Amino acid sequence: MSRHARTDSAHISPSAHYTGYVWYRHQLADPAFATTFGRWVHGLLAPITWGARVGFGLDIENFLLQRHLLIDARLTAAIEQGGVRQVVEIACGLSPRGQRFCQRYPELRYLEADLPAMAARKRLLLHSEGWLNGLHQVQSVNILAEQGAQSLTALFAGLDHNEPVLVITEGLVNYFERPVIEGFWTRLAQQLNQFPQGTYLTELYPDLREHPRYRQLRWGVGLVGRLTRGNYPLHYRNAEEIVAAFSNCGFRATQVLDPSEHGAALGLPPMSLPSLVRVIEARV
Template sequence: MVKEQASRWLSAARISPTALYTGQVWQANGRSIPELQSIPASALHMALAPSMFVSRSFGGPTLEDFLLARHDLIDHHLTEMIESKKITQVIEIAAGLSPRGSRFVERYGDRITYIETDLPGMVAQKKKLLAQRLRVCPNHHVKVVDAFADHGAHSLNGLVGLLDPSKGLAIITEGLLNYFDRDSVLDLWARISKTLSKFKQGAYLSDIHLQAQNADPLAQAFVAGLGIFVRGKVHLHFETAGHLQLAMESLGLACQVHRPSDFADQIPACAGKGADFCRVLFAQPASAVK
């Protein structure tokens, strides 16, 4: 039932508004690539600009605050792992219009293998947009994957069968977890934990919204507004970072939970007013950190 619900919820109709808006935030702030420009995304970004301006004018948060903070902090951790040669393979689940794969392949060339995954509609669109890049970068792939499937070519298990277990693997989910209920998230984490355990080194990077940092009236209003924007409930699965860590430990993952503002000196985007509305988690197989 969990997998059926997750697959049903992960639909273009549900995710597309945030995929478009987030894609344009990356474009407008120099994080993206020209091929991923979109007229609908630009129009949606412009439509929300007045409300973002009002919030910022009164010292409040904006969607861009935590979208940029989480993106840059995930990039920061991934860069460190690649530079240290711990990770040479990356899978980004539900990548949408994320430019991360293109940017990292541009930077590291054949030192890494980068696989972006999504459902068939988004994959077809992105393959078309990135056709020229994919032709000249054999280590950059865009593939169909249902992260909640147990078996088959389009499952996470089927995908990693194409990778080298003697090398390190990082799995990324950005802007995904809070669309799903707790059982669906735990199901996904269990699958990720099992996958990473097959590799010489493994790491999982994601953002997540917790109850504790979204408890004040302003934050609650913000989360409610976000729910309207994505046309569905925004799930806050865990009260604190400690509760999240215990849940991941039960699945064999040792997890650090990072507050973006703690990285403000290193990453300018992490100094935004609303940067701490989310947390960025960095997890590894527990056996690897003992």
């Protein structure tokens, strides 16, 4: 792997502290998931997020809740209606989803995975609270590794290949340029094809030029890039481009879900503007 690729993969972990604190603030996470660093970053960005909300109607935390709760809803449906009993959450960061769903569904096998440093931190957090067991585990992975102990092949090796599997990535895709993330999707589809049913849930921020706050969105994207010391590319213009990309990567059926159409069911307040985020449900 090139030095550039290694550097890119390191950009993601700091944002995990911020989102972890957001989940805690909105009563989606136990206090154990709220870190001092996450609280500090949230306070640091508070004037900017307030200005975006008051001045332009762009509520950054609401966007995060839209994607998080819609992914939760699709995961719930997959478990209760689709018979899914094993879940892999890649780039898990400080997401509380594994702990919440393992408590709700004690028979669920939940494998969380992230870069080694973050995986070690998450493992320690879950272990210290008594949440880790034989069904809920944490493993290291690097989505850019094509082989070796941190590859997708190693990550999926211990799962039951006779049972359906569902994979989640949240807050990951838009940190990478399109060729890199599509390479990951292609390798992921190859892994999912080894199961009787494979589903992938993720989120994307498309390049919605028709959105009434597009100029402010581009400014926000630039800000995220500076804060994470990298780019934050918007890969696709619309749902058709997203579906085509997933098809080219080996997924046979892809749904592009707009949280604006599911807000009431998710318990979100009415949206004054169209959502900027899309949740993707892709199957092999």
